[in-house]
Amino acid sequence: MASWTVDSPQRLTLDEPVTSLKVDLVAGRLNVVGTDGPARVDVTRLSRRPVIVEHRDGVLTVRHERHPRMPGRLWWLGQFGRRFRADVSIAVPADVPADLTLVVGPLVASGLRRQTQAKVTTGQITLMGVRGRTTAKIVSGSVEALGVAGDLSLETVSGEVVLADSAAGTVRAHTVSGEITCDLDNPRGGEIQLSTISGAITIRVRRDSDLSVHLHTTAGRITSGFPEVRDRAGLGGMRESEGIIGTGAGKLWASATSGSIALLARPVGDEKEEELP
Template identity: 55%
Template sequence: MPSWTVDGPRRLTLVEPVDQLVVRLDSGRVNVFGTDGPARIEVTRTDGRPLVVEHQDGKLSVRQRTPRDWTLLLRLFGRDSGPEISIGVPARVRVDLRLHEGAVVASGLTEATRVDVTAGQVTLMGLAGRTTARLISGPVEALGVSGDLTMETVSGELVLADGTAERVRASTVSGAITCDLGNPGSGEIQLGAASGSVTVRVPEESDLDVRLHTTSGKITTDFPQLQPGAAPSWSSDRRGRLGAGGGSLRAATMSGSIVLLARRSGGI
């Protein structure tokens, strides 16, 4: 099994095939992107803790070798910013990225991408296949994502733009959700927030079955065909069909507002 210990800036190129990438870091900045060439890793910064890179049976793994007492000391002295790593892999590689604290950028991947970060931020660009991003604290920004997209956070903002995902599930407890969508066709969009707001913009010619519900917030919409549904007096509900209603849009909040905007044809 090829293995490398990296304790400073270094570039690695793997000549053997890679079909899975697994990254496990306490902290750091990670950029993973799809490439036509062989898999490669560039470490531009370390923090004194060695990185272990291993490749076996098509699985490429990157992890930190950190004794527990080192981790505590580095955090006490403010040196736990973590490494900076860029990893290029074939676009159809399955990717699993997990950080306790830091920033992740994933782009150009087409199979399955999973990102778990406790505190930090995640940026997803041009992904396809099945994409999942989960954070406790921090924002997720998804740009040009297709396929199946799941975004979850406790206190961060969720932003989706220029996406053509057939299935979108976005949920947050105290953050806001902002989506600027193309016509989802027969797709399924589910958005949920507890105390945060939900803002969605779709083309005015969209084909959607729409249901909007808030317990104590306010609903505003550019689509007059959405009518109040059966709901208790303390809550608000709007539902109806846009166009042929081939896809579905569901948005629900506890105390946050819901805004559904129409993108005019030829407009912005």
């Protein structure tokens, strides 16, 4: 087992292989990237409390040293959070599963290909080019997912969810108070579930998509850029629209309690086509 107590800006390079990553920091900035080179931990900014880096049986752990009588995470959101601020960048092999926790601050994960869990209490989560199974949860703040694939689950209590340039097979996004905005490629055979209690939902998919669509709002409007998706009678003030786009191989389900839903059609020629060699 190798262990370091980092109390000043420092870069560590690990010669031994890393099979999983676990990060648990209180405050600061966290950036994790998948790479082909050796694992590295770069601490660029540090306040009073040191950062503990441990490597044991392939597991790389980066954490703040905690008080043994810590009364709970919300205790750190006040003045004590400033004692634990650290800006940390970590590079690990792209196929390493990652469990990332940050109480206060922005968290960025990119290039990871296997399994990623990101949890933030107050701040922001940004996912870029991740693959595999990805889960992101935040209490207060936004979640952005760009160019993701695989199975994706996004959840926020108070904040916005943005998903763009995505070909994810399974998407589940939920907000209690906040908007959901999705710009998706053709999710053939995929399943998309979007829900919000207080907020609007905007979805844009390719005009040649293959989707079975069901949209529902309790107190709001539904607009659709696809003539195949039509209104159907709802009870009271509820609105519902459903229909089949293309072959209907994929599923799109969106529900808003207090908010409107907009389904937009993106022209097929709106994106750059890759040239075959």
